[in-house]
Amino acid sequence: MRPNRIKQMWRDGKFVTLGWLSVSHGFTAEVMARQGFDALCVDMQHGTTDMSDVWPMLQAISQTDTVPVVRVPWNDPATIMKALDLGAYGIIVPLINTAEDAAKAVAACRYPPVGMRSSGPVRAVHYGGSDYIAKANDEIVVMAPTCRSRSACRQAPTRPMRCTWPRATRSATPRTSTGSRRSCTVRARRSPPAR
Numbered sequence: 001m002r003p004n005r006i007k008q009m010w011r012d013g014k015f016v017t018l019g020w021l022s023v024s025h026g027f028t029a030e031v032m033a034r035q036g037f038d039a040l041c042v043d044m045q046h047g048t049t050d051m052s053d054v055w056p057m058l059q060a061i062s063q064t065d066t067v068p069v070v071r072v073p074w075n076d077p078a079t080i081m082k083a084l085d086l087g088a089y090g091i092i093v094p095l096i097n098t099a100e101d102a103a104k105a106v107a108a109c110r111y112p113p114v115g116m117r118s119s120g121p122v123r124a125v126h127y128g129g130s131d132y133i134a135k136a137n138d139e140i141v142v143m144a145p146t147c148r149s150r151s152a153c154r155q156a157p158t159r160p161m162r163c164t165w166p167r168a169t170r171s172a173t174p175r176t177s178t179g180s181r182r183s184c185t186v187r188a189r190r191s192p193p194a195r
Helices: 005-011 026-032 051-061 077-085 099-109 124-128 132-139
Strands: 018-021 039-043 067-071 090-092 141-143 161-163 186-188
Touching: 005 067, 018 026, 026 039, 026 051, 039 051, 039 090, 051 067, 051 077, 077 090, 077 099, 099 141, 124 132
Parallel strands: 018 039, 039 067, 067 090, 090 141
Antiparallel strands: 161 186
């Protein structure tokens, strides 16, 4: 199976740059995949992307060494499994608020006996390799950002914020964001009081 570059970089103690695709078009994905990002996320939660848009975008990304990631709209096992079957090597599951939510998301990304993922990697076998089913549990990345402070996430885009994602996902994002991140836990820096 094709190794997941995200996991390799994390093992080496490196940060992973993750580009974002909110516009659902294969050409956009193709251009962005050539911009030097380590991974590229197809955003199904807040972008314009539907499931029918995902596979051509993943095909475009997979022409490069960029790792294809999909942020699903919800913690829905069917959607998660479909995105993986189409060739996503990473899944971002939004709105994980409990241990049960996290367990459900991970189970959808893992084949039995570890999880409940059904066997039907339509395109994933072509991208990942003929031993995909045997090795996918070890290579697929599951990320679960939480949003404990919605008011902090709604800060003005120009106001610097510091992401405080859990250690596993923090490596996939910059330490400081100047834009609003609706799906990450943030702590807004306080501005000095007006005089």
